Amino acid sequence: MYPTLPPSSEIPGKGSFVTITPLGNVLEGASRPVFFRGVATVCMKLFNIVQPERVYFGQKDVQQTVVIRRMVEDFHLNTEVKIGPTQREADGLAMSSRNVYLGARRRTVGVVLSQALKAAEEQWNKGKRSRNDILWAANDKAMMKMFEQGELKPKERAMFEVDYISLADPDTLEEVEEVDESKGAILSGAIKMMPLEEPQEGEECGLGGGAVPVRLIDNIILKPIKSNGPKVHFG
Amino acid sequence: MYPTLPPSSEIPGKGSFVTITPLGNVLEGASRPVFFRGVATVCMKLFNIVQPERVYFGQKDVQQTVVIRRMVEDFHLNTEVKIGPTQREADGLAMSSRNVYLGARRRTVGVVLSQALKAAEEQWNKGKRSRNDILWAANDKAMMKMFEQGELKPKERAMFEVDYISLADPDTLEEVEEVDESKGAILSGAIKMMPLEEPQEGEECGLGGGAVPVRLIDNIILKPIKSNGPKVHFG
Numbered sequence: 273m274y275p276t277l278p279p280s281s282e283i284p285g286k287g288s289f290v291t292i293t294p295l296g297n298v299l300e301g302a303s304r305p306v307f308f309r310g311v312a313t314v315c316m317k318l319f320n321i322v323q324p325e326r327v328y329f330g331q332k333d334v335q336q337t338v339v340i341r342r343m344v345e346d347f348h349l350n351t352e353v354k355i356g357p358t359q360r361e362a363d364g365l366a367m368s369s370r371n372v373y374l375g376a377r378r379r380t381v382g383v384v385l386s387q388a389l390k391a392a393e394e395q396w397n398k399g400k401r402s403r404n405d406i407l408w409a410a411n412d413k414a415m416m417k418m419f420e421q422g423e424l425k426p427k428e429r430a431m432f433e434v435d436y437i438s439l440a441d442p443d444t445l446e447e448v449e450e451v452d453e454s455k456g457a458i459l460s461g462a463i464k465m466m467p468l469e470e471p472q473e474g475e476e477c478g479l480g481g482g483a484v485p486v487r488l489i490d491n492i493i494l495k496p497i498k499s500n501g502p503k504v505h506f507g
Numbered sequence: 508m509y510p511t512l513p514p515s516s517e518i519p520g521k522g523s524f525v526t527i528t529p530l531g532n533v534l535e536g537a538s539r540p541v542f543f544r545g546v547a548t549v550c551m552k553l554f555n556i557v558q559p560e561r562v563y564f565g566q567k568d569v570q571q572t573v574v575i576r577r578m579v580e581d582f583h584l585n586t587e588v589k590i591g592p593t594q595r596e597a598d599g600l601a602m603s604s605r606n607v608y609l610g611a612r613r614r615t616v617g618v619v620l621s622q623a624l625k626a627a628e629e630q631w632n633k634g635k636r637s638r639n640d641i642l643w644a645a646n647d648k649a650m651m652k653m654f655e656q657g658e659l660k661p662k663e664r665a666m667f668e669v670d671y672i673s674l675a676d677p678d679t680l681e682e683v684e685e686v687d688e689s690k691g692a693i694l695s696g697a698i699k700m701m702p703l704e705e706p707q708e709g710e711e712c713g714l715g716g717g718a719v720p721v722r723l724i725d726n727i728i729l730k731p732i733k734s735n736g737p738k739v740h741f742g
Contacts, residue, residue, distance in 0.1 A: 288581035
């Protein structure tokens with residue numbers, strides 16, 4: 273995979289890279305400035321080696337799907353990008369290999385992210401199109417849960433921080449003030465479940481004993497309503 | 508060629524780019540920081556569209572050949588890079604579309620670049636391997652010519668500046684202190700022919716009337732002497 277230099281993870285690092293900007297620098301890329309450079313670079317290599325007719329990615333890492341679509345389009349790669357839906361637990365929590373670190377207490381509270389996004393989606397479904405009219409519902413849901421947990425005793429609660437709740441253009445991932453119905457939007461969010469306070473005797477604390485924070489991400493595609501030619505990305 | 512954003516020529520520009528560093532930032536890239544990013548990006552697109560069995564580049568733009576070879580290698584592109592030799596005028600001046608801007612007077616002096624590189628190559632052929640033992644001959648040749656021109660009257664002379672004379676590793680383009688015989692080296696240079704002073708009545712001044720400076724580049728590959736497996740790049 274790396275025939276010459278070993279990969280650098282510094283921003284001005286030495287090596288051969290594919291950068292997709294500003295797509296790779298917003299949302300998840302804001303706190304991990306070279307992450308999507310790594311994703312794009314390694315996928316370009318892999319696609320060139322395998323020459324696949326189709327490539328499959330999961331919608332859960334939605335920014336990755338947008339970066340890969342853009343890379344395939346901009347570099348004229350002869351492959352079709354297919355996106356599989358996010359798999360969810362019964363209560364809505366997006367499945368993730370990280371969930372094993374949550375433990376029972378944080379697991380129960382962690383569902384707030386999918387609930388918050390779902391609440392915002394309901395506003396979209398009701399015909400709301402402006403940022404505030406859509407996102408208030410998500411922010412409200414998160415805030416209520418945060419308040420509720422704050423009222424509990426440290427041995428009972430699971431605190432979290434909201435990293436972002438985003439309503440973004442599906443092609444550029446730029447935040448939108450008003451959703452264009454012909455394009456739809458990507459509703460996404462990230463929260464950080466804080467380390468467990470006062471783990472109790474016999475409590476199921478998850479892998480790592482509840483000591484490490486767990487960052488959860490999730491998203492919902494607000495699908496375009498009026499078709500605008502063939503460029504409908506999410507169907 | 509550009510399905511989404513128009514290409515940016517700013518350093519932190521928006522878009523989808525292939526960067527090959529530090530290869531693209533030395534020598535010719537030092538004064539043109541996004542030039543090889545553009546070359547690599549546009550070649551990646553073209554190669555993906557055409558899917559060529561072989562691609563041909565000219566040795567005159569030697570840094571371009573090194574960047575493209577590296578890109579093909581690092582991104583596992585399924586194509587073979589072929590390098591064609593530099594075409595030269597009878598006196599040794601490397602042919603270039605830019606030469607039409609020289610005019611007779613600067614044309615005569617401009618040959619100093621190929622002569623300087625040739626002089627350094629002779630040192631290599633005589634068995635010299637250290638940087639100073641090879642490059643002094645090129646620097647001497649350039650300096651002598653510069654001095655000679657400086658002694659002439661403004662209406663007769665063609666002044667120039669040496670941008671660089673380089674002795675570099677053929678894979679990394681890093682300057683070398685001692686040439687590894689199993690790898691050889693790239694001897695390259697760039698000079699700037701200054702605008703003509705006091706053009707004379709009826710003088711052939713070239714396209715632009717001798718008013719614009721003309722930057723000339725040239726190079727000679729010092730071929731590896733002992734073979735080191737199959738990775739002999741220039742044959």
